[in-house]
Amino acid sequence: MANSAQARKRARQAEASRQRNSSQRSMLRTHIKNVVKAIASGDAEAAQAAYQKAVPVIDKSAGKGLIHKNKAARHKSRLGQHVRALQS
16 A cells, blocks of 8 residues: 555556556557458458558557557558458
8 A cells, every 4th residue: 555645646647547558458459450350351441441540549559658669560561461452
């Protein structure tokens, strides 16, 4: 248990940060899943639309430090490859 005022404040900040990160990580995963579902259904237009929505979310997550920039690039690259393969 936090005994000092400083430790209590850090505990409050850590909890707020944990909830914010959890929410944003969930949103990121949801957007990625939407692209994967669209690719699995074979609908090229839906996959492209879902991919266009997912890219800014992935970039924002990397910018805020939620995920590493290389992981963001890897997600975008792999999803993009699948979407392009579906279109051709």
